Every structure is written in C-alpha cells, then in structure tokens.
Amino acid sequence: xxxxxxxxxxxxxxxxxxxxxxxxxxxxxxxxxxxxxxxxxxxxxxxxxxxxxxxxxxxxxxxxxxxxxxxxxxxxxxxxxxxxxxxxxxxxxxxxxxxxxxxxxxxxxxxxxx
Amino acid sequence: xxxxxxxxxxxxxxxxxxxxxxxxxxxxxxxxxxxxxxxxxxxxxxxxxxxxxxxxxxxxxxxxxxxxxxxxxxxxxxxxxxxxxxxxxxxxxxxxxxxxxxxxxxxxxxxx
Numbered sequence: 062x063x064x065x066x067x068x069x070x071x072x073x074x075x076x077x078x079x080x081x082x083x084x085x086x087x088x089x090x091x092x093x094x095x096x097x098x099x100x101x102x103x104x105x106x107x108x109x110x111x112x113x114x115x116x117x118x119x120x121x122x123x124x125x126x127x128x129x130x131x132x133x134x135x136x137x138x139x140x141x142x143x144x145x146x147x148x149x150x151x152x153x154x155x156x157x158x159x160x161x162x163x164x165x166x167x168x169x170x171x172x173x174x175x
Numbered sequence: 176x177x178x179x180x181x182x183x184x185x186x187x188x189x190x191x192x193x194x195x196x197x198x199x200x201x202x203x204x205x206x207x208x209x210x211x212x213x214x215x216x217x218x219x220x221x222x223x224x225x226x227x228x229x230x231x232x233x234x235x236x237x238x239x240x241x242x243x244x245x246x247x248x249x250x251x252x253x254x255x256x257x258x259x260x261x262x263x264x265x266x267x268x269x270x271x272x273x274x275x276x277x278x279x280x281x282x283x284x285x286x287x
Contacts, residue, residue, distance in 0.1 A: 065218070094274070102262055102282075104219075106274040117274050151218055162207050162268035162275055166218030 064088050067152050067167040074142060075175055081138045082170045084152030091157045092116075093135040094164065095127060098149040110135055111158040142174045177202040177269045181278035184262075188255055188285050196250040196281045198239075198265035206267040208232075208241050208248040209275070213262040222250075222263070255285045 065086045074080055086093060094117075095107040109117035110129040124140045139146060149171045153164040182197040200206065207226040211219040223232030228243035239250045248265060265278040 102213075102280040104264065104277040104280075106276075109274060119274075153218075159271040161271070161273060162209050162224065162266070163221055164211075164219070164275060166220070168216070168218045 063167075065152055065154055065165050065167040067150075067170045069170060070168065071171050071173075073173045073175065076142055076144060078142050079138070079140045080142060080172070081136055082150055082152075082172075084135045084137075084167060086133055086152075086154040086165070088154055088156075088165060090154040090165070091132055092155045092161070093129065093132070094153040094155070095135065095137050096151040096153060096166075098151060098169070100148070104151070108135075108137075109158070109161075116158055139172075142172075144174050147172055147174045177206070177267060177276055179265050179267055179276055179278035181263075181265050181281050184280070184282040186281060186283045188283070190257055190285055190287050191254045192285075194250070194252040194255045194259075194283065196263055196265075196283070198248045198250065198278060200246050200248065200265075200267050202246075202267055202269050204270055205243075206269045208239070209266040209268070210237070210239055210248070210250050211264040211266060211277075213264065213280070215261070219264060255283070257285050257287050259283060260285045 092111045094109045108127045113129045149169040152167040209224045210222040212222045223234040225232040225241035231240045262280045
C-alpha cells in the first residue's frame with residue numbers, strides 16, 4: 062500500500078483552466094503539506110494542514126486553494142492556470158505539526174500548462 | 176531568514192569513488208538538519224537527520240555530521256554505487272512546528 066498517494070501523476074492543460082490534485086495518506090499522520098518543485102528542482106512549501114486546520118500558508122497566489130476534508134486527505138485546487146504554474150507538486154505528511162522535518166512524500170503530480 | 180546552501184551540481188563520479196556534497200545553513204537558534212534523496216521519477220525520501228550539534232546521522236552508507244561551529248552538514252559516502260544516482264537535498268527545520276526549508280538540490284550521477 063502506498064503511504065502517500067497523489068492523483069493525477071501527470072496533468073496537461075491549457076492556460077486559464079481550473080484543475081485539482083488530490084492527496085491521501087494512510088500513515089495515520091496528523092499533518093499534511095503541499096510543496097512545489099520548479100524546473101530547477103527547487104522545493105518550496107505552499108501550505109500545511111494539521112488535523113484539517115490550515116497552519117502554514119506561504120506567499121502563494123490566491124488562485125491556489127487547498128482543502129482538507131479530513132486529516133488523511135489534502136487536495137489542491139488551482140484556478141485560472143498560468144504558464145508559471147507548470148511544476149511538480151508534491152504532497153507530504155508528518156506525524157504531527159512538531160515533527161515537520163520528517164516528511165513522507167508522494168510521488169508528485171507533474172502539471173504542464175500550455 | 177533561515178536558509179540552506181548546497182554545492183552546485185551536477186556531481187559526476189565513477190563507481191566506488193568517495194562522495195562529498197557540501198551543505199551550509201543559516202538559522203537562528205538550534206535547527207534540526209536533514210538530507211533527503213529523490214530518485215528519478217519519485218518523491219523525496221528522508222536519508223538521514225541530526226537534531227543537535229555534533230550528532231552524526233547515517234543511513235545506507237551515507238553520513239553527515241552536524242557542525243555548529245561551521246554551520247555545516249556535509250553529506251559523505253565512502254564508495255558510491257550507480258544506484259546512488261539521484262538528487263540530494265539538504266534541509267533544515269528551524270524549530271518544531273515550522274516548515275522544512277530545502278536547499279536547491281545537488282544532482283549526483285554515478286557511472287560504472
């Protein structure tokens with residue numbers, strides 16, 4: 062069983078469209094994250110939820126809206142996609158909001174905006 | 176602010192060569208330090224960690240020592256294998272409850 066799973070793995074879409082990426086973890090962790098990895102492999106935190114509550118919200122355009130229906134799921138919805146949104150988006154989880162260094166990552170969702 | 180600086184890659188080595196990937200950090204307080212590895216097409220995996228000065232983290236033949244005096248956490252392996260080819264990320268957690276901050280990653284390519 063995959064510990065942190067993301068869908069879809071690949072997403073190709075046109076500028077201006079709206080898309081969602083879903084993430085689920087079966088580790089029983091309390092805290093989940095979205096990271097963005099750009100074409101140069103640089104990783105940056107976007108959001109973090111702890112037990113369905115938003116605890117980290119970095120400087121991200123408000124076209125990005127995370128949602129956590131329960132502590133095992135964290136979804137990312139992106140409105141009005143732009144070329145610069147092309148990246149790999151990684152979901153991750155940690156046992157709790159104190160152990161933020163020990164992350165379990167999904168395999169990533171590669172978003173390409175044309 | 177807090178940051179991590181890694182040596183630029185790519186690093187290209189022959190099998191059985193010695194590996195060092197340099198990592199230095201800037202942080203207030205006493206951060207925890209981590210190395211993550213990303214194999215092609217996969218997510219990141221925690222490789223090793225150290226939570227206080229002079230701690231040595233080790234795993235799969237890789238080692239790194241937390242040096243507070245030089246604010247460094249260099250990754251080393253005595254004899255690399257082709258299967259070690261990956262991107263390596265140094266990271267810090269400035270304090271409990273803050274998001275992990277990653278370096279820019281160093282690509283390692285090992286040839287037989």
